[in-house]
Amino acid sequence: MQSTPRPARTRKTPDGRRVEIAAAARAIALRQGLDAVTQRAVATEAAMTPALVAHYVASMDALVAETFAGIVADELTELRELLGEEGDPQRKLSLLLGTLLDGSRHDVTSVWVHAWALGRRNDALAAAVREQMDDWQRMIRDVIAEGTAAGVFRCDDPGDTAWHVLAMIDGLNAHALVHWGAPAVQVSLATQAVEAMLGLRPGSLAAPTAGAAGR
């Protein structure tokens, strides 16, 4: 009847541990927020010792920054793949709005909001936030530029407009975190707004089979 059955110390490869730590950090960030990514929380989640987490990570600030970057970069990749299947710029933009505003991504939005807040005291995180925001803006800018090149959109500066569209999406999602408004209304109004910014006829960006694009 051994009271503490000796935790059966297992020995794994450094790369394996690093993967486990990253996965645990990501799970915690999505479930409880980026500020819950602490040495001990990650250690518990990954079933290891806090000291081991510290051993594999330069600093907790760095781990938080990497976790943030990983989450939002994957989200971007996912969306790029979804949009890649669509050729028409209008439908592509419509799909983008519909997907990002469908209310199924509260966890990622929470990570964004926490990152903006925590970036004030975590330089690595602040840098990662700037980098990821730039990546997202570029993606939207490319969609818009594609449309203007095809003569479908009319827009002075696709870069500026992309920033605005991104800010609108982030603002709506951040609000949804506390206000839980109906996604459908948001998509409709956002679509109106984007149509105006791109010189499109009202209604020409109608949602494509709304809700079909699962996460």
Next chain:
Amino acid sequence: MQSTPRPARTRKTPDGRRVEIAAAARAIALRQGLDAVTQRAVATEAAMTPALVAHYVASMDALVAETFAGIVADELTELRELLGEEGDPQRKLSLLLGTLLDGSRHDVTSVWVHAWALGRRNDALAAAVREQMDDWQRMIRDVIAEGTAAGVFRCDDPGDTAWHVLAMIDGLNAHALVHWGAPAVQVSLATQAVEAMLGLRPGSLAAPTAGAAGR
């Protein structure tokens, strides 16, 4: 040569102390962020003992919530006064966008972002956030409703549209916190978007003597 000249204990009225504490908390929130409002930080700022802060405050969570509510409620009052002088709904809305997007309120925006993040673990703060967001939405809704009543705006649901406008403003300001984009471009695009949502002719919401409205 007294080493510690005995801090000369002063005795003030409870109300006076409460005011001092509130002022210190507000200063810290605006200067360093809502998460820097700690017992010790407030005590240092207000030149008193941490224990005295604890004595006058139900809990630090409550103080943080009150500090947040005070800051953004004052901001709203200020804006209401500014808008009250203007009679025309179009110019009122234009003034609203121009003022809130002039880039001079990073400190308050930071407080908003921190509140969204911290609200997850501070129930009192979360409640205050919902309350203040509702107040802001009502203010914008009234401006829009005024315009629709006058037959100038065309809008299905002023409430929904107000939520959208507020989200857009918050998103743009949150972005400005890390992206420092040019305010002028933001105002221009936001104006286009709002015009579309209110069935206005492009250009009819042109900024009124841009930049004239000081803080």
Next chain:
DNA sequence: GGCGCTGTTGATCAAGCGGTCAACAACGCC
């Protein structure tokens, strides 16, 4: 089958947090 490289651990540290409490002392009242 033993040895050593190296992954792993528990103990421990300083710092910072919110909150409590008995003791102190300023100020007004009688």
Next chain:
DNA sequence: GGCGTTGTTGACCGCTTGATCAACAGCGCC
């Protein structure tokens, strides 16, 4: 001028955080 009310204080407590380090022990290699 003494006294009591009450605002104020320092010394704590328990807790959580990130980080360090000597010591331990798998696992592969010879």
